[in-house]
Amino acid sequence: MSIQAYQNNSVETASPGELTLMLYNGCIKFIRAGKKAMENNEIEQKNTVIQKAQAIIRELMVTMNQDYAVAEDVLPLYEYMNRRLIEANIQNDPAILDEVEGLVTEFRDTWKQVLLQSRKAQYGAGGTA
Numbered sequence: 662m663s664i665q666a667y668q669n670n671s672v673e674t675a676s677p678g679e680l681t682l683m684l685y686n687g688c689i690k691f692i693r694a695g696k697k698a699m700e701n702n703e704i705e706q707k708n709t710v711i712q713k714a715q716a717i718i719r720e721l722m723v724t725m726n727q728d729y730a731v732a733e734d735v736l737p738l739y740e741y742m743n744r745r746l747i748e749a750n751i752q753n754d755p756a757i758l759d760e761v762e763g764l765v766t767e768f769r770d771t772w773k774q775v776l777l778q779s780r781k782a783q784y785g786a787g788g789t790a
Contacts, residue, residue, distance in 0.1 A: 678776045681721070685769035688717040692746075692762045696755045704753075711750040714761075718743045738764065 675683065691714035698707035722739045725732050742761050749757035 678772075678779070681724075682769065682772055682776065684717050684721055685765055685772060688714050688721075688765050689762055689769065691717070692758050692765065695749070696758050696762075699753055699755050699758075707753070708750060711746055711758075715743055715746045718746065735768075738768075 691710045694710040695707050695714065698704075698710060718739055722736060722743075725736060725739075742764055745757050745761050748754070749761065
């Protein structure tokens, strides 16, 4: 099986929670690529990858379940991260990318814990999934 086929299969068989985790990881990857492109003065590449990170943040915003109270706290943070990505791109500022990467990493790590806890609840504390 090719890497592309494996990746496509991973996405197609992932749970909604796993897809969210993939989005966070992709966002971090694009932010890091943006920093690297800044360092190498690759303006077009920087713009492309930062826009991809923004697209992921927007996807997280539109797919967020508004039924939970936490959405009221999280949505403004997503909006903030999106705005900061725009500023980092315009100002060519890797420090802003570091800030956003830190926030996305916190969200990702928290989400990972939520997934682990829900799996334990679903499969029992002793089981593995």
